[in-house]
Structures are given as C-alpha cells and as structure tokens.
Amino acid sequence: MGDKAADLVLENCSLVNVYSREILPETQIAISQDRIAYVGKDASHTKGKKTVILNLEKKYVTPGFADPHIHVDQFVSPTEFAKKSLLCGVTSLFSDPIDIVSTCGYSGFKEFVKMTSGLPVRFFHVVPGGVPVDRKFSHGKTLTLTEEKSALKIPGVLGLGEVFSWTKVTKRDSKTMRTLSTMLENNCVINGHTAGASGKKLNAYVSSGILSCH
Template sequence: MGDKKADLVLKNCSLVSVYTREIIPKTQISIIGDRIAYVGPDASHTIGPKTAVIDVKEKYVSPGFADPHVHIDQFVLPSELAKKSLLCGVTSLFSDPIDIVSAAGYKGFQEFLKLGENLPIRIFQVVPGGLPVDRKFSNSKTLSLTQE
C-alpha cells in the first residue's frame, strides 16, 4: 500500500499456506485499515510511530475459510451464524436461501438479504433451484427472471 505505514503488524506468525501445504515460520503480516498490506519475513519497512506491533508467539495464522454451502435461513439469523462461523475461521458463506424463498417469495428474500448486510463476514446468496417441485403438491413461492 505504497509508503503508508501499517496500523498493525503481527510478528512471529506460523503462517498456514493453503497453496503449498506448509507452515511458514516467523512470518510477519502488516495490516492497514481492513487490508493486508504485506506478508513476508520482515515487515520493518511498514512500521511507523503509530503502528501497533503484536508478537503472536508462533501461533498459527491462516487465510479465512469459506463455507461453500449453507442454509442460513433454516436455523438462525445471519448475524448469529456469522458470530459462530468467525470463531471457526470462516469469513465467507455461500448461502442457499431455498426455504425463505419458498415460504416468503421474492419480497421475503429481499428482507432476508437486509439481515446479512453490515456483518463482519461475507455472505454470497445463490439463486435457489428446484422451487417448487410440483405445483400440484406445493404452494411454494418462486423466483423468476423479472421480479416486482
């Protein structure tokens, strides 16, 4: 991030590389705002007079995990699932909102989307498929290419 000094530097990290499947010891990580600005062996060039430096004492640091298929709408509010997910290192959720769409239609889905805004986790909503299974046996709501 250019010449800007970091807000936070984590020193002595045991970095979990999900690409090489190795633990990289004594890694340093610089953070500016909500962005990672540097990952490597020596972050001294990013430390300024206002930079907080934390020695994490060889604790493991990894990228955020993604849950590729979750039905948030079946069990809890998005804010509650976000709390539990973050404790496990999950920073992204891919949600299939089949139940809320089936029960509440497009307008209900729009309201459900609002519940996932401004959370400290990324929620990606997929378009639910297969609704309804058969109109003769269900009064489920549906989505179409154009909604009002």
C-alpha cells in the first residue's frame, strides 16, 4: 500500500506469466526484504529515498523453478550444485540426502544441512525415509526415532523423504509406523516411492499419509 518503502524496484521489465503463458511488457516489481510486495504497471508508491531502482528494459523476469525432489549428495557438493542449477533458473531445491545418512548417520545429515545454508539457491530438506531399505542387502546407517524428531526442529527440514520400502508400510513395520505417526503429528510432508505396488497394497500405502511417488 506504500506505507513502507521497498528495498528494490525492478522497472520496465517483461514479466513472463507462466500460468497464462503471456509476456507482460513494461512491468514494475517492488521487493521488500525477501518478499515481492507489488507487481504491476506503476510501483511509484513503493519507492523511497533508499530504494534501489533497476531498469530492466529489454530484459525478462520469470519465476524461479523449484526442483521438488533431488538427491544432491549423490552427485556433487551443494556449493557446486547451487552454482550450476542457478544458471538453469532453479532457485529452490528439495533435497533428500539418503546417501549421506546411509554413510554418516545423523551427524552427516546435520553437516549436509549446514553446508547448504547461505547459498544463492534455497535448500529445503526431508529426513530420509526408511534407509536402508532392507538390512539383508545393506549395512548402511539409519536414523533413530529420536534423531528424526530432532531433525524436524532444524530450520528448512520439512518432513520425511521417500519411503522406499512400501512393504514396511503394508506389513506395519513398527519403526516405520512410529516414524509416519511422528510426521503426521507434526503436519509434515511425507514422500513416497511406490514402484511395484498396486491394488490393495497401493491403497494401503497411500492411506498411511504418504502424499507422493518419487
């Protein structure tokens, strides 16, 4: 409403509307701290003595892409990944660091989250769900229920990563059930991995509160 001056105003840009598939010319955008305060033809009411004005004539502005599911720890350090992803228009990442946890446990999870802070790309995280998938085939580390609850208190941790073993859900594995209950009690997102599940098994899996499939 113009009660407080914006920190930054972008002038004369062409705004790409990804919903209507239109390009809106001569658009002005006012930004206050980390919020977009105004989008329209005239942002003069948001300007103050300390407002930075950028003339973006002949340039386009578009919303950043949010990658909803990625295992950054499988490929490269978060710092290097942020550099490359930003060049492709990715501004937010939702990370499921299963390999770090399988190798380094909870201390590795905390260190990985710390590595992603302060980067030009925003990182959000989920607690790896159900690693290792099966003790018969893997000796990887896992998280205790206490560690999972502690992880949820870390800023940027949104919930549970993909629950790989859907059989643990359909067979009501006690640790898996306690983890799912904890996530639901805290209004967290719960990601899934339903490869091979169908019919009654898939319905049972979904009814546990899992919201997605990989």
